[in-house]
Every structure is written in structure tokens, then in C-alpha cells.
Amino acid sequence: MNASAVSLGEIVEAAVESHRGKVGALLPVLHAIQDKLGHIPRDSVPFIARAMNLSRAEIHGVMNFYHDFRSEPGGEHTIQVCRAEACQAMGSRELELHARDRLGIDFGETTPDGLISLEPVYCLGNCACSPSIRINDDIHARVSAESFDELISRLEAED
Amino acid sequence: MAVRVYVPRDATACALGADEVAERIRDGAAGRGIDVEVIRNGSRGAFWLEPLVEVETDQGRMAFGPVAPIEVPGLFEAGFPGDADHRLSLGAVEGIDWLASQQRLTFARAGWTDPLSLEDYRDTGGFKGLERALQMEPQAIVDEIKESGLRGRGGAAFPTGIKWQTVLDTSADQKYIVCNADEGDSGTFADRLLMEADPYQLIEGMTIAGLAVGASEGYIYLRSEYPHCKSVLSDAIDRASQAGYLGENLCGSRNVFRIELRIGAGAYICGEETSLLDSLEGKRGLVRFKPPVPAVEGLMGKPTAVNNVLSLAAASTVLAQGAAFYRDFGTGRSRGTLTVQLAGNIKRGGLVEIPFGETLRELVEGYGGGTASGRPVRSIQVGGPLGTYLPESHWDVALDYEALAEIGGMLGHGGVVVFDDTVDMAQQARFAMEFCAVESCGKCTPCRVGSVRGVEVIDRVIAGQDREFNLEVLDDLCDTMIEGSLCAMGGLTPLPVRSAIMHFPEDFGD
Ligand SMILES: Cc1cc2nc3c(=O)[nH]c(=O)nc-3n(C[C@H](O)[C@H](O)[C@H](O)COP(=O)(O)O)c2cc1C
Ligand code: SF4
Ligand code: FES
Numbered sequence: 206m207n208a209s210a211v212s213l214g215e216i217v218e219a220a221v222e223s224h225r226g227k228v229g230a231l232l233p234v235l236h237a238i239q240d241k242l243g244h245i246p247r248d249s250v251p252f253i254a255r256a257m258n259l260s261r262a263e264i265h266g267v268m269n270f271y272h273d274f275r276s277e278p279g280g281e282h283t284i285q286v287c288r289a290e291a292c293q294a295m296g297s298r299e300l301e302l303h304a305r306d307r308l309g310i311d312f313g314e315t316t317p318d319g320l321i322s323l324e325p326v327y328c329l330g331n332c333a334c335s336p337s338i339r340i341n342d343d344i345h346a347r348v349s350a351e352s353f354d355e356l357i358s359r360l361e362a363e364d
Numbered sequence: 365m366a367v368r369v370y371v372p373r374d375a376t377a378c379a380l381g382a383d384e385v386a387e388r389i390r391d392g393a394a395g396r397g398i399d400v401e402v403i404r405n406g407s408r409g410a411f412w413l414e415p416l417v418e419v420e421t422d423q424g425r426m427a428f429g430p431v432a433p434i435e436v437p438g439l440f441e442a443g444f445p446g447d448a449d450h451r452l453s454l455g456a457v458e459g460i461d462w463l464a465s466q467q468r469l470t471f472a473r474a475g476w477t478d479p480l481s482l483e484d485y486r487d488t489g490g491f492k493g494l495e496r497a498l499q500m501e502p503q504a505i506v507d508e509i510k511e512s513g514l515r516g517r518g519g520a521a522f523p524t525g526i527k528w529q530t531v532l533d534t535s536a537d538q539k540y541i542v543c544n545a546d547e548g549d550s551g552t553f554a555d556r557l558l559m560e561a562d563p564y565q566l567i568e569g570m571t572i573a574g575l576a577v578g579a580s581e582g583y584i585y586l587r588s589e590y591p592h593c594k595s596v597l598s599d600a601i602d603r604a605s606q607a608g609y610l611g612e613n614l615c616g617s618r619n620v621f622r623i624e625l626r627i628g629a630g631a632y633i634c635g636e637e638t639s640l641l642d643s644l645e646g647k648r649g650l651v652r653f654k655p656p657v658p659a660v661e662g663l664m665g666k667p668t669a670v671n672n673v674l675s676l677a678a679a680s681t682v683l684a685q686g687a688a689f690y691r692d693f694g695t696g697r698s699r700g701t702l703t704v705q706l707a708g709n710i711k712r713g714g715l716v717e718i719p720f721g722e723t724l725r726e727l728v729e730g731y732g733g734g735t736a737s738g739r740p741v742r743s744i745q746v747g748g749p750l751g752t753y754l755p756e757s758h759w760d761v762a763l764d765y766e767a768l769a770e771i772g773g774m775l776g777h778g779g780v781v782v783f784d785d786t787v788d789m790a791q792q793a794r795f796a797m798e799f800c801a802v803e804s805c806g807k808c809t810p811c812r813v814g815s816v817r818g819v820e821v822i823d824r825v826i827a828g829q830d831r832e833f834n835l836e837v838l839d840d841l842c843d844t845m846i847e848g849s850l851c852a853m854g855g856l857t858p859l860p861v862r863s864a865i866m867h868f869p870e871d872f873g874d
Contacts, residue, residue: 227624228583228644228645228646228663228664229643229644229645229646229647229664230646231646231647232626232627232628232629232643232644232646233627235629236627236629266648267646267647267648270631270648270649271628271629271630271631271648271649272629272630272631273588273628273629274629285589289550289551289749289799290550290551290708290745290749290781290792290795291550291551291707291708291779291781292550293708293783293791293792293795294707294708294709294781294782294783294784294787295708295709295736298791326589326630327548327550327632327749327799327802327803328548328549328550328551328552328589329375329589329590330375330376330547330552330553330556330589330590331375331376331379331553332551332553332705332707332708332713332781333376333411333412333553333705333706333707333710333713333714334376334379334411334412334414335707335708337379339589342592343378343379344375344376344378344379346376346379346380347380
């Protein structure tokens with residue numbers, strides 16, 4: 206076994222161990238792995254399967270069902286643009302187009318420099334001050350094309 | 365003594381810069397040698413005034429809002445935190461009519477307290493319901509809930525007492541309480557607001573539910589789109605456990621009740637209770653056939669009470685104040701208070717808790733103040749993404765479960781999303797189908813495939829291809845979805861679609 210496989214196994218082991226004995230622990234385990242690595246590597250699935258006594262197909266099925274789980278690495282930052290009705294009423298359709306244009310990527314893609322992944326989201330619970338976006342764990346309200354550009358420039362400058 | 369200044373920690377307040385406001389107030393005070401204690405309270409739900417900063421004085425709390433971070437230096441120059449004559453000064457917080465005219469019951473504490481302070485919670489009547497429940501037989505607790513007339517706040521409005529009775533009557537070695545905190549409807553944030561502003565009320569309500577039905581384990585299933593809420597809830601559960609309000613020997617009694625916080629993974633359908641249970645079991649969130657209902661066979665096949673955040677929170681009010689107190693707030697079969705959320709293109713958006721019976725128009729024009737854009741309102745979607753689009757001729761409907769049902773609508777979780785006259789209702793109908801296609805659990809063909817077909821057909825109508833024919837195809841498709849869907853996702857998606865076509869035909873090329 207090579208070094209990265211060993212550490213992957215250890216990461217899975219730790220995630221499973223911290224949820225041992227819990228009802229239906231697969232989701233918390235997947236969240237824990239993704240929180241640590243930014244995604245759930247395909248190579249980790251056999252480890253998860255063994256540690257949790259599940260089939261690989263079951264794990265793939267669960268990973269594919271939920272929008273949050275990704276099996277490929279994402280960008281350093283994840284930006285979610287809300288596409289739901291309250292935000293639509295405040296111009297999110299235009300904001301969505303602007304975001305794709307500014308970043309030069311579509312939903313589900315990552316900028317070539319690996320800085321930003323763009324994802325759709327359906328409501329962030331900020332619907333009284335729409336349109337809303339989320340950057341990592343921060344939510345931003347009443348986002349305009351200009352304030353979107355400012356937020357992106359800040360991320361680019363930090364880099 | 366330090367001046368106490370309140371700056372909400374709520375997600376919307378933070379989305380408008382509340383963290384930076386708090387920082388700038390601390391720095392500004394330090395620079396001027398003023399002794400200030402900044403408290404991060406919950407939001408009152410007047411989101412149009414956020415960040416709403418309050419200063420504690422002898423005359424009560426003085427409010428300033430909306431305080432964007434750049435306003436802070438100007439506030440200090442005007443004399444803040446002392447008597448400040450400033451454009452953003454709102455006077456005493458109790459004098460803000462938008463809040464004062466509401467009838468806050470479930471949200472009475474929101475904004476007044478530090479959400480994580482157990483002392484604040486106890487000082488404002490917290491844990492009174494739990495203390496009373498601990499002295500009662502399970503059946504007496506269930507009876508109290510039944511008498512209160514409390515109906516589920518998650519959307520279906522099912523009587524909570526009857527659900528709890530079913531769980532109580534079932535014998536099993538293990539029963540569960542599951543709090544549905546998936547709040548996926550666009551235009552809703554009441555659950556989030558409550559959990560971020562007053563988490564102990566939910567914890568208390570869940571514990572009462574546990575005592576009532578004989579469950580020792582509770583889960584809160586929280587959507588992953590709510591990171592602020594996650595942090596407040598996990599801290600609140602820790603603190604309540606350390607203080608003996610959760611865990612073994614609850615409040616010194618022989619009872620046990622634990623709560624575990626679980627995070628969803630981005631799936632609207634997991635708000636449907638049986639899909640939620642599958643998700644909690646670590647599976648794909650597929651909707652289950654009913655019967656059996658979860659109250660009989662729920663989590664891991666055990667009797668489970670699945671309730672919305674607000675239903676569980678209300679249980680603590682019912683137990684603290686008595687069934688009659690709660691029941692006397694309502695009209696007809698709609699008991700307690702009405703919680704609506706004003707969202708979308710609205711000037712004064714936020715959470716409104718009032719008696720049932722006010723009309724949609726009064727709400728949107730009165731509390732809401734019309735649109736944010738200043739243009740005329742054209743369409744209002746009530747009850748989330750599966751709710752009807754209502755044209756002006758329907759705005760005089762009273763907001764209660766029955767009155768809305770009569771005009772083919774539903775109150776659901778109380779979301780009110782306002783659109784101005786720039787809205788293209790054909791695009792809204794298209795989105796309803798698209799949303800169903802994205803979020804369908806995939807179990808029924810009419811929902812999974814019908815919604816994809818629905819998008820295509822609406823695209824043809826929009827493009828002006830065989831308009832009459834394609835509208836007929838769409839109508840048939842809606843019938844198929846209604847008849848052949850297991851749950852409301854596929855079964856109700858035709859509501860927004862058909863209401864858009866019926867009430868706004870001009871947007872469909874008519
Ligand atoms: C598609 C769909 C989505 C739902 N989403 C939610 C939700 O996000 N939150 C919620 O409390 N109930 C939701 N419900 C309703 C639940 O199935 C269930 O009725 C509710 O959790 C019961 O709690 P209550 O009786 O306290 O309202 C949804 C139902 C459907 C069909
Ligand atoms: S109607 Fe749709 S979401 Fe509901 S069970 Fe069927 S496929 Fe799943
Ligand atoms: S609809 Fe965008 S935040 Fe709720």
C-alpha cells in the first residue's frame with residue numbers, strides 16, 4: 206500500500222470511529238470525510254464500505270443522491286448562488302448569468318486556477334433580503350453584480 | 365458599568381454585515397474610551413431593519429437600524445451609544461410598530477435574549493413547560509397538546525396531539541422524536557430564525573415530546589444550507605446537556621432524553637418526513653409508502669414522532685401556559701398564532717406572527733409595505749415552491765388553512781413570496797417543473813420523468829410552437845403527475861404551473 210492510500214484509510218477509519226454505534230452513520234461519516242478532504246475520493250469508498258459493512262454500490266448510491274457530496278476535488282472556495290423563487294423575484298436569474306460570466310464557468314465547475322467552484326442552491330433562508338449567495342460558510346444578502354465582483358476580487362486578492 | 369449593546373448573530377443579520385458592525389462597535393468604543401459590552405442576540409425577524417442595533421438604557425432598549433458597517437463611525441459621532449440623534453435612530457424598540465403590532469407567542473423571546481444564555485432563557489419563562497411536564501403522566505401531556513388545538517407547522521397542519529397519541533399507544537422498546545429542520549421552501553426562514561434566536565425553546569419542546577410519548581432519543585435533522593444554525597444548535601445542545609436539561613436524570617428526575625444534531629446533504633425531498641427518516645438511517649432519501657405512518661413504524665422501524673421545529677417549540681408554550689391559553693389565540697380550526705414570512709420583492713420583509721384571519725393583501729401592503737422595487741405587485745406565491753401563484757383578485761383571502769384551501773391554495777409553512785410586474789409567469793411555471801426535476805427522489809415515473817417533460821413542453825409554449833396543442837399536453841401531464849405521484853413533490857408541482865397559466869395567460873402567449 207502506498208502512503209496516500211494508508212492515510213486515506215486512516216482518515217476513513219477516524220471518521221467511522223467517531224460515529225461508531227450511531228443510527229445510520231453513513232451521512233455523518235461522508236460529511237466528516239468531505240470536511241477534511243474537500244471531497245470524497247473514489248479510492249476511499251472501499252475503505253468506507255469495509256469499515257461500515259456496506260456495499261460499495263450503496264455508498265455510491267448515497268453519494269450520488271445528495272447534491273452536497275462530491276467525488277472530485279472542488280475549488281479552494283465554494284460559491285453557491287440561490288436559484289429559488291424569492292431570489293428570482295429580486296433578480297437572481299441575472300445574477301446567475303453574471304456569476305457564470307464573471308467566473309467563466311458553469312454550475313458544477315471549478316475555475317482553472319482551482320480557486321472557486323460554482324454551485325446552484327435552492328434557498329439559503331435569507332429570502333427577505335434576496336438575492337443571496339453563500340461563500341463557504343458566509344451568506345451574503347442583496348447581492349448585485351457589482352457586489353458579487355467585489356467579493357470575487359477579495360477572494361482573488363487573498364490567494 | 366459597561367453599556368450593553370445588542371447586535372444580532374442571525375444569518376440574515378450577518379449576511380448584511382452584523383459581524384463587522386459588532387467589530388466596529390467594539391473598536392469604536394475602545395478608541396473613545398467607552399465601556400461597552402456587545403451581546404450577540406437573536407434577530408427579531410424585522411429583516412428589513414437588520415442589522416438592528418440596540419442599546420440598553422434606563423428607558424428600555426433604544427434601536428438603530430438598518431446599521432450597515434459603514435454607518436458605525438457616524439453613529440458614534442452622533443453620540444452613540446448614548447442619546448444619539450441620528451437618521452437611523454428608531455427610538456425604543458417596543459415602539460417599532462412593525463413589531464409592536466404583532467402577537468408574538470412562539471417568537472416572543474426572539475431578539476430579546478442571547479440565544480445561548482440559559483440564564484436569559486430561564487429569566488424569560490424558559491423550562492417552565494418542561495418542569496410541569498415532568499410532574500405529569502404521559503397521557504396528561506398528550507391531552508394537553510390535543511386540547512390546545514396545536515396543528516403541525518411543517519405544512520400538512522396535522523393535529524400534533526393525535527400524532528403523539530399514536531406514538532404513545534404503540535408499545536416498543538425504543539421510540540424516537542425527530543425534529544424536521546429541513547426548511548427547504550423558498551421564502552421561509554421561521555424555523556431558522558427560531559433555532560438561531562431561541563434554540564432552548566426547541567430543545568425544551570422536544571424533551572416534552574419525549575416525555576409525552578416515551579422516547580429517550582431525539583434527532584434534529586437540519587439542512588446543510590444553514591451553517592449559522594448548526595453552530596448555535598450544537599452549542600445549545602452541549603450547554604443544555606451540561607446543565608442537566610438533557611441526558612440522564614433529566615432535571616434531577618429519573619427520565620432520560622438525548623438530542624443528536626444531524627446535518628442533511630442538500631436534498632429538498634428530505635423535508636418529506638419518510639424521506640427524512642431514510643436519510644437519517646444513512647440511505648438515499650427515498651419517500652416511503654404509507655401506511656405504516658412514522659408514528660407506528662418510523663426511524664429504524666420504531667414508533668417516531670416527526671414534527672416541524674415550530675410545532676415542537678409551541679409544545680413548550682402549551683405546557684408552560686396551558687392548553688386554553690394557546691387555543692384562545694386562534695379562530696375556527698386554525699389555533700394559536702399564524703407565522704408568515706414576507707419574502708422576495710418586498711420592502712419590509714421578515715417574520716410576522718399575528719392572529720389568524722388577516723388577509724394576504726393587508727399583510728403584503730401593511731407589514732410588507734409593497735415591493736422593494738417600488739413597482740406594482742403582480743403575483744404572490746404562498747406556501748413554498750409547491751404553492752399557488754395568486755393574482756390580485758385573490759389577495760383578499762384570509763390567511764388560514766381552510767380559507768386558502770377553498771381557493772385551491774395552501775398555507776404550507778407560511779412562505780409569502782412577492783413578485784412585481786416584471787415577473788414572467790411562464791418562466792415561473794417552467795421553474796416549478798425544473799425544481800421538481802432537480803429534487804425528485806426518483807421513485808415515481810410521473811414525477812421524475814413528467815417534470816423533465818414539463819420543462820420541455822413549457823419551453824415549446826414559450827417559443828410559440830403549437831401553443832394550444834402544447835398547453836393541452838402540459839395539462840395532461842399535470843393530471844398524470846397528480847394521479848401517479850406518491851408524495852406532494854410530484855403531486856403538487858402542477859399547482860404553481862396551472863395557477864400561473866390560469867391567472868396569467870398573457871405570459872403564455874395568449
Ligand atoms: C416535498 C415535501 C417537503 C417537505 N418539507 C418539509 C420541511 O422542510 N419541513 C417540515 O417541517 N416539513 C416538511 N414537509 C412536511 C413533512 O412531511 C411532515 O408533514 C412534517 O414534518 C410533520 O411535522 P408537523 O406535523 O409538525 O408539521 C414536507 C413535505 C413534502 C411532501
Ligand atoms: S412524487 Fe416524486 S418526490 Fe415524491 S415519492 Fe414520487 S418520485 Fe419521489
Ligand atoms: S430563495 Fe434565495 S435565500 Fe431563500
